Amino acid sequence: MTGVEVLQLLVSPAHRLAGRPADGPAPGPPDECVTRVEVRRGLGLVGDRYYGRPAHRNASVTIMAAEKLPLHIAPDADLRHTRRNILLRGVDIDACVGATISLDSGAGPVTFAVNRPARPCAWMDVTIGPGAQRALRGGGGVRCTPLSDGVLTLGPATFEVVGEPGAP
Template sequence: MNVPVVSALHVAPGRRLPTRSVESVEIVQARGIVGDRYEGAKHRQVSIQSLEAIREAEADFGAPIDPGSTRRNITISHGAVPTEPGALIRIGTAVLEVVRVAAPCKLLDDAIGPNAQHALRRRAGSICRVLESGVVSTGDEVHLPELVGDDRKIGPPRTR
């Protein structure tokens, strides 16, 4: 089976400020992404979504949705982003723990267009905290939970 990879990375320096696309980010244990608006937050340290889910939302929305416009930090190429609290995701050498589902907010209707929030419902990814630090770059492999019912098992770290 095809291993998902990081297809896009976005950071925003502050609340309501536009996100900017970057090639790599430094993710720090218990802090989040260096330079992002949520750096230092207790639980909301990194957000992750699937490009595959965005493409499904586009069908409902009726127009293209740029991954950066959703305000999520990490977009993976494909696969279902786990939403169960406690699920682990390894990206490069960083390990994230799912805290909760990322609920799309009303701001998306303003930024993307009317009904974007509705189209992204149940497709907006997850909010995570950082358990292990690492540098994450576009193209890095993403190891999602491998066993149904055992969301805490993840694949091996990627060697560079």
């Protein structure tokens, strides 16, 4: 088990990065960064735009490592800019593709299947700044499926790989 920190949680009912990046992002709701989130097995984060959507069941939650944020481009870059859901400090989440992980912020462990990388798109150069898409290659986070119900909150947490890539 590894000690990590949940730095930020983003649950947004709205798609902000639709259309062409040159047109700019749509305004987001002021309350999309939350201190607590409910996770539902196979569905995602309650209240999020991808919750329960069949096309996104294997990518309903996106987790990113704070260490990968391109702060040299924008010192204030965070989940509002990357549109990921969970920002962790203390683990290389991008190295966990194919694994099953557990995250426990105090209310009990929540498990996720880490399915694939969350590849950065051209929007990152708009929301963060020029060069952000390139800077985030290999570090844009991971797309996950929740395997259990639970609650995550900001603050200290424990992280564990509970199933190695390729394990049943």
